[in-house]
Amino acid sequence: MALVGADPTGRRKASARIYGLRTFLDPGCPTDFYGAFRDNVRRFVRECADIEERATAGMPTWRTLLVDEQSGLVVPLYTVEECVRRSPIPFCDYCRCSGWSHHLVSKRRYHLIIPADGDWDKPLRPDAFFVRSHLLHGLLHCNGFGHLILVNGRDGGSNFISGRDFMGLFDRLCTALRVRAVSVEDVSGKALMDLRLLLGVAHGASWFARWGYHFFKGSYGVTQEAYDRALRVLSSLRIEELIVVLANTGQSRELRRVAVAYRNLHLPDRDTKPLVTVRDFVRFLLELKHRPAAQTMPLPPSPSPAPLPRRAMKKAVRKGYRDFTKVAAEMQSRWPLRRLHSSAQVIVDALKRHGRKMTRQEVREAARLTIGDTGLLDFVLKSLGDCIVGDHLVRRTSNPTSRVLEFSLEEFPSPAPAAAAAAAAAKTEQNEDVVVVARPAWPGALQVERDLLTVYRSMLAAQPEAAGKVLDAKHWVKQWGLQDDVDDRLRFLVMWVPNQEELEELTRALPPPEVVVVEATASVGELRAEAERAMRDTYCVMEGFRVEEMEGVEGKDWEPVLLGGAESGALVWVRGDGTDMDSVLRYEGGADTWSVGCACGAQDDDGERMVACDACDMWHHTRCAGIGDGEPVPPLFFCARCGRSVMAAGQM
Incomplete structure (x- = not known):
């Protein structure tokens, strides 16, 4: 709109x-x-x-x-x-x-x-x-x-x-x-950690995979098979095995502390398996990082919930208000009680930040920034109306004009300090006089981030080869098809076929075909004209291109394309003249024709630092040649093969 x-x-x-x-x-x-x-x-x-x-x-x-x-x-x-x-x-x-x-x-x-x-x-x-x-x-x-x-x-x-x-x-x-098609180089990081390694171990793919991007090309010769194998090794590694590999190091002791702390915090239920593997821990820590900060003290008036005298609770019950602690305990939910509590607190925090009434969709979108589980979020929103969460009352009312449900926040009347002290003292005599709303204690986001960094560094130290393969998988691509099912237009992939003279001047593979769209009633001649226009309009070297021959569609120029045996989505070949083969603006990769032949298996430029051999003129990664990232390239460089040849010639 x-x-x-x-x-x-x-x-x-x-x-x-x-x-x-x-x-x-x-x-x-x-x-x-x-x-x-x-x-x-x-x-x-x-x-x-x-x-x-x-x-x-x-x-x-x-x-x-x-x-x-x-x-x-x-x-x-x-x-x-x-x-x-x-x-x-x-x-x-x-x-x-x-x-x-x-x-x-x-x-x-x-x-x-x-x-x-x-x-x-x-x-x-x-x-x-x-x-x-x-x-x-x-x-x-x-x-x-x-x-x-x-x-x-x-x-x-x-x-x-x-x-x-x-x-x-x-x-x-x-x-x-x-x-x-769109490519992206995944070099995203957070707090000294590369997200492609963290999310790869946790979810088996890059962050960009959520939008349909897939592994396309790795640096240093990393293939899809090598990437998948490295992820399997890392994600299935048991924490105990990691501790053994790092035995007698500071990392081992720190990793053991992290494992014990979060296993005690993580209470398995019927829907959650125990924390055993590296993948289990990384997933749990990533989820925990977005929870509210730790609340360990016994519920001060703000921001944590205060003890509520039973009289106040009875008054709230008479008005139809409910304590969300009891509501959550009575709900038949597949989520543990701690997750229901923390989700309700996230919703309250969102309402406090906005300071006004919010529609259900607005509350949902705001809370989704912290809670990734939309099913959990919808479940809590359904049950949160007229509930007391901490020292706030969550109201859910219908807008009289739009009839849309709206959420708002009200301060729930806390007892005066003297009354609160009296209630606390009375608790020792009669436990029923005070109702205490308990909240699970979660570590803060910074602590979780530090512990996540511990697990991350442990992976790098224990499995450097597998972790390196994942870190070298940087290039991801999303591809879109022709999307040919939404209208009656005809779409073709038109491939330029160079003549013999042009073919001899080409130094690289043929470019991909060009998309050409015509009406369903288009003739063969109109398709030819549109293919010519597309080539001229798109590429620098083809501004003067003229189509002389077209294959893949039969018929005279005035005959309909559909009668020529070609269907929408088919590949059509065109030949012609007028291509400017002398132009320097030929290939997106530039006019250079240098070749890559690195020991890692790379056959093309991957954006990493390289050096050319002064004997064979082949390019090699400096890392594979033993040259550190901070070291200068030597004035004279021979690859391993040429170096052996030079040494052999010198011994003759």
């Missing part, structure tokens, strides 16, 4: 369209896109954005305003169109490191940027493409391939919006505009 209102940045007098941050580009919101990406992105900036009066380093810039439904803040999403021919950096390092060096250079690149919180009311800087403090930065080539360069949530500088929300927005945008 689009709202029309004043531009909150005050830079434009005309009204601006504002969309919901979490619903923008859902199906039909505000529209649907059915063409190829190169056409969809032009329509996107035309219909869903406003042109900025000030360009970014001379490049046209559009802005889309998105409102955060929880806080009411308005967030700018900028789209910058970069003309590759005028760019000081025409080649793409992200393509080179992602295994897409053979792609032809696209004529346009689109940068999607949400700047840092403090820059929302400012125009983009001229060097915006190189700023690392953006909350979101994606790069999309006009052929539909792209790269997620960075996403920064609350741990990366955002004060209001989570990284999940930014990822959800970027994923919806790519899906709606029919992007073909």
